[in-house]
Amino acid sequence: MKIKVSRRAHFNAAHRLYKADWSFEKNDAVFGKCNNPNFHGHNYELIVSVTGEIDKETGYVIDMKELKDIIKSEVEEAFDHKNLNVDVPEFKTLNPTAENIAVVIYNKIKPHIEQDLELEITLYETPRNFVTYCGG
Amino acid sequence: MKIKVSRRAHFNAAHRLYKADWSFEKNDAVFGKCNNPNFHGHNYELIVSVTGEIDKETGYVIDMKELKDIIKSEVEEAFDHKNLNVDVPEFKTLNPTAENIAVVIYNKIKPHIEQDLELEITLYETPRNFVTYCGG
Amino acid sequence: MKIKVSRRAHFNAAHRLYKADWSFEKNDAVFGKCNNPNFHGHNYELIVSVTGEIDKETGYVIDMKELKDIIKSEVEEAFDHKNLNVDVPEFKTLNPTAENIAVVIYNKIKPHIEQDLELEITLYETPRNFVTYCGG
Amino acid sequence: MKIKVSRRAHFNAAHRLYKADWSFEKNDAVFGKCNNPNFHGHNYELIVSVTGEIDKETGYVIDMKELKDIIKSEVEEAFDHKNLNVDVPEFKTLNPTAENIAVVIYNKIKPHIEQDLELEITLYETPRNFVTYCGG
Amino acid sequence: MKIKVSRRAHFNAAHRLYKADWSFEKNDAVFGKCNNPNFHGHNYELIVSVTGEIDKETGYVIDMKELKDIIKSEVEEAFDHKNLNVDVPEFKTLNPTAENIAVVIYNKIKPHIEQDLELEITLYETPRNFVTYCGG
Amino acid sequence: MKIKVSRRAHFNAAHRLYKADWSFEKNDAVFGKCNNPNFHGHNYELIVSVTGEIDKETGYVIDMKELKDIIKSEVEEAFDHKNLNVDVPEFKTLNPTAENIAVVIYNKIKPHIEQDLELEITLYETPRNFVTYCGG
Numbered sequence: 001m002k003i004k005v006s007r008r009a010h011f012n013a014a015h016r017l018y019k020a021d022w023s024f025e026k027n028d029a030v031f032g033k034c035n036n037p038n039f040h041g042h043n044y045e046l047i048v049s050v051t052g053e054i055d056k057e058t059g060y061v062i063d064m065k066e067l068k069d070i071i072k073s074e075v076e077e078a079f080d081h082k083n084l085n086v087d088v089p090e091f092k093t094l095n096p097t098a099e100n101i102a103v104v105i106y107n108k109i110k111p112h113i114e115q116d117l118e119l120e121i122t123l124y125e126t127p128r129n130f131v132t133y134c135g136g
Numbered sequence: 137m138k139i140k141v142s143r144r145a146h147f148n149a150a151h152r153l154y155k156a157d158w159s160f161e162k163n164d165a166v167f168g169k170c171n172n173p174n175f176h177g178h179n180y181e182l183i184v185s186v187t188g189e190i191d192k193e194t195g196y197v198i199d200m201k202e203l204k205d206i207i208k209s210e211v212e213e214a215f216d217h218k219n220l221n222v223d224v225p226e227f228k229t230l231n232p233t234a235e236n237i238a239v240v241i242y243n244k245i246k247p248h249i250e251q252d253l254e255l256e257i258t259l260y261e262t263p264r265n266f267v268t269y270c271g272g
Numbered sequence: 273m274k275i276k277v278s279r280r281a282h283f284n285a286a287h288r289l290y291k292a293d294w295s296f297e298k299n300d301a302v303f304g305k306c307n308n309p310n311f312h313g314h315n316y317e318l319i320v321s322v323t324g325e326i327d328k329e330t331g332y333v334i335d336m337k338e339l340k341d342i343i344k345s346e347v348e349e350a351f352d353h354k355n356l357n358v359d360v361p362e363f364k365t366l367n368p369t370a371e372n373i374a375v376v377i378y379n380k381i382k383p384h385i386e387q388d389l390e391l392e393i394t395l396y397e398t399p400r401n402f403v404t405y406c407g408g
Numbered sequence: 409m410k411i412k413v414s415r416r417a418h419f420n421a422a423h424r425l426y427k428a429d430w431s432f433e434k435n436d437a438v439f440g441k442c443n444n445p446n447f448h449g450h451n452y453e454l455i456v457s458v459t460g461e462i463d464k465e466t467g468y469v470i471d472m473k474e475l476k477d478i479i480k481s482e483v484e485e486a487f488d489h490k491n492l493n494v495d496v497p498e499f500k501t502l503n504p505t506a507e508n509i510a511v512v513i514y515n516k517i518k519p520h521i522e523q524d525l526e527l528e529i530t531l532y533e534t535p536r537n538f539v540t541y542c543g544g
Numbered sequence: 545m546k547i548k549v550s551r552r553a554h555f556n557a558a559h560r561l562y563k564a565d566w567s568f569e570k571n572d573a574v575f576g577k578c579n580n581p582n583f584h585g586h587n588y589e590l591i592v593s594v595t596g597e598i599d600k601e602t603g604y605v606i607d608m609k610e611l612k613d614i615i616k617s618e619v620e621e622a623f624d625h626k627n628l629n630v631d632v633p634e635f636k637t638l639n640p641t642a643e644n645i646a647v648v649i650y651n652k653i654k655p656h657i658e659q660d661l662e663l664e665i666t667l668y669e670t671p672r673n674f675v676t677y678c679g680g
Numbered sequence: 681m682k683i684k685v686s687r688r689a690h691f692n693a694a695h696r697l698y699k700a701d702w703s704f705e706k707n708d709a710v711f712g713k714c715n716n717p718n719f720h721g722h723n724y725e726l727i728v729s730v731t732g733e734i735d736k737e738t739g740y741v742i743d744m745k746e747l748k749d750i751i752k753s754e755v756e757e758a759f760d761h762k763n764l765n766v767d768v769p770e771f772k773t774l775n776p777t778a779e780n781i782a783v784v785i786y787n788k789i790k791p792h793i794e795q796d797l798e799l800e801i802t803l804y805e806t807p808r809n810f811v812t813y814c815g816g
Contacts, residue, residue, distance in 0.1 A: 001272035033761035041721005081713035097331035174627035177585005219582035305489035313449005353441035409680035467641035505739035544681035603777035
C-alpha cells in the first residue's frame with residue numbers, strides 16, 4: 001500500500017543560461033534573454049515527493065519535519081539568495097536550466113532518504129514553466 | 137483511450153496526531169505540536185481523480201455532477217466541521233495523518249464508482265503538505 | 273535520464289454541451305445547465321508537458337520558446353475568444369467536453385514535437401474541474 | 409471598530425462585447441476578439457466584501473451563510489452557465505464589460521444587506537484582469 | 545510618499561464558535577456546524593501590512609525580517625497548532641470568529657511597530673472567507 | 681461612479697540590495713542574504729490598477745489592451761530578464777527594494793495614462809512579500 005507524500009519549499013536565486021565553450025552569438029541564438037551576462041533571477045518553488053509504505057505505527061511514510069530539514073540543509077541553504085552559476089559548485093560547469101537544477105536537487109536529497117523510498121522533484125522556475133524528475 | 141478527470145472539493149476539520157498506546161512523551165517526540173491534546177485543525181483541499189475511457193455518446197469519463205455528489209455524501213458530510221478523532225468512526229483507532237485520511241477517502245469512494253475506473257486521491261493538509269494515493 | 277517539462281497557457285471560450293441527435297429533454301437530463309442553447313463559457317487553463325532526455329549541450333528537453341510557439345499557433349490562435357461549437361471545426365460534430373478538448377489539443381500538438389518525446393495535456397475547465405490526457 | 413468581511417464565489421458565462429448601434433467595423437476596432445458574434449466566455453471569480461461593526465453578541469459583521477445565500481440567489485442563479493448578453497435582462501442594452509457586470513452585481517446585492525454596511529465587489533474576468541467597485 | 549508593505553504568514557488551529565451564556569440550541573441556530581462542541585479547524589493564512597514612508601537610506605518602510613519576527617513571536621508561536629478556545633487566553637471569553645481573531649492579531653502586533661506606521665490585518669479563515677481590519 | 685480596473689503582468693530579474701557608500705559589514709547587517717555581491721533574483725508579479733469613471737460608450741475605464749501595451753513597453757521590456765542594479769538606469773544609484781521598484785514603475789506608467797485616472801501599483805517580490813503604492 002504505497003502512497004506519495006509531498007512537501008513544498010522555495011528559494012530565490014539568480015542565474016544565467018549559457019554554454020561556456022559557445023560564442024556569445026550562439027548562446028544568444030539558443031538562450032535568448034536568459035543569456036544576459038549580468039544574470040536574471042527567479043523565485044523557485046520546489047515540491048519534493050517521497051513514495052513508500054505507510055508506517056503502521058506512526059501513520060507516516062516519512063516524518064515531514066525530517067523531510068523539511070533535509071530540504072533546508074541540502075537545497076535552501078545551498079541555493080537560496082545565491083547566484084547559481086557563481087556561488088553553487090554544481091553549476092560551475094553545468095548550465096542551470098530548470099531541468100539540470102531538478103536533477104541536482106534529486107541527487108542531493110536521494111542519499112538522505114531510505115533506499116526503498118522513491119523520490120520525485122518538481123521545480124517551478126516560474127508559475128508558467130516547471131519540470132518534474134523522478135530519477136530517470 | 138484513457139483520460140483522467142479530476143474534481144476539487146474541501147472540508148475543514150480538527151484533529152490530533154497520537155497513538156493511544158504510547159506515552160505522552162513518546163507521542164510528543166514523534167508528533168510534536170500535532171500531538172496537542174486540545175486538537176488543532178486544517179482546511180483540507182481534496183482532489184478526486186477518476187481514470188477511464190471517454191464515453192463516445194456523452195464525451196464524459198464520468199458525469200462530474202455524479203462525482204460531486206459522491207464526494208459530498210462520502211467525504212464532506214462525514215468530515216466537514218468535524219473533529220476527526222472524536223466524530224469520525226474511521227479514526228477512533230486510526231491516527232488521522234494525511235496519509236491515513238487519504239486511504240480512508242479512497243476506500244469510501246471506490247465502491248461508488250464503476251469497477252473499471254481507476255481512482256486517485258490527492259489531499260492537501262496545508263498548501264505546503266499533501267499526499268497522493270491510488271490504491272497501492 | 274528522462275524528465276518532464278511543462279508550460280502553462282490559457283484561452284477563453286464559449287461552449288455548449290449537447291448531442292445533436294438527442295432531444296432537448298435528453299440533453300437537458302444529461303448535460304443540465306451546460307446544455308444552455310445560448311452557450312456559457314470558461315477561462316481554460318492549459319498545461320502542456322513534454323517528457324524526454326535532457327540534451328547534454330543545452331540542458332533542455334525542448335526549448336520552451338519553441339513549445340510556447342506551438343501552443344500559440346495550434347491552441348491559442350484556434351480556440352481563444354472563440355465559440356468552440358460554432359467557430360472550431362474539430363467540434364462541429366464532437367461534443368466539447370473537457371475530455372474531448374484535451375484529446376483534440378493532444379492531437380494538434382503531437383505532430384509538432386519530436387517523435388521520441390512523450391506528450392501530456394492537462395486542461396482546467398474551471399479551478400475545480402480538470403482533465404489529464406497522455407495519448408491513451 | 410469597523411472590519412471588512414469577504415466571501416468568494418464564482419460563475420461561468422458566455423458574453424460578447426459590442427455596442428448595438430455601432431458598425432461591426434467600429435466594434436471590431438474597439439473590442440477586437442471580444443466582439444466575436446458567436447460569443448466567448450469566462451470563469452468569473454467574485455469577491456463580495458461587506459464592511460461594518462462587529463456585533464458584540466455574535467462576533468460577526470454579517471453571517472457568512474446569509475451573505476452566501478444572497479450571492480447564490482442574486483448572482484449565481486442569475487448568471488451561472490448563462491449567456492450574459494442573451495439570457496440576462498440587465499445586459500440586453502448594457503455592454504457586459506467586467507466594469508458593468510461589477511456595477512450590476514453591486515446594485516443587485518446592495519438592497520439585501522443592512523443600510524449601514526458598506527459593500528465592495530471585486531470581479532475577476534480572468535486571473536489577469538479584474539475590477540473593484542464600491543458604489544462610486 | 546507612503547507605501548504599504550505586506551508579509552504573508554500562516555498558522556493551523558482548531559476552534560469552536562459559540563457564546564457560553566447561550567443555550568446549545570441558540571448557538572446551533574446562529575453558528576450551525578461551527579458550533580461543534582468537539583471543535584473543527586482551519587489553515588489560517590495571514591497578511592500583515594504596514595504603511596509608512598520609505599526610509600531614504602535603506603529603501604525599506606520596515607525591515608521584513610523584523611516584521612517576520614514580530615509575526616512569529618506574537619502570532620505563530622501563540623496560535624499555531626493550538627485550540628484557540630482552550631489554549632489561547634484572548635479567546636477564553638471572546639468568540640474566535642475570523643473578525644475577532646483579526647482584531648486580536650492587530651492589537652498584539654501594533655505595540656511592536658513604530659507609532660507612525662499604519663497597520664492592516666487580512667486573515668483568511670478559508671480560501672473563500674476572509675476579513676480585513678485596520679484599526680477601526 | 682468610479683471603479684478600479686486591474687491588470688496582472690510579470691517579469692524575472694536579478695538584483696542585490698545594498699548601499700554603495702556603506703561598508704560591506706553594514707550592508708550585511710542591514711540587508712543580510714539580499715546583499716550577496718553576486719546577486720540573487722525573483723519572479724516579480726505586478727498588478728497595475730487604474731481608477732476612473734466608466735466610459736458610457738464602451739463600458740471601459742481604460743482599454744485593457746492599451747494598459748497591457750503600456751506595461752509591456754514601460755516595465756516588461758525594461759526589467760524582464762535584466763539585472764536591475766546593472767542593466768536598469770533607474771537603479772544605478774537607487775537600491776532596488778520592492779518599495780523603490782514599485783515607485784519607479786508608478787512614475788514610468790503615470791505619464792502614459794490620462795491625468796484624471798488614479799494609478800496603483802502592487803508588486804509581489806515573492807508570494808510572501810509584496811508592496812502597494814498609489815502615489816503617496
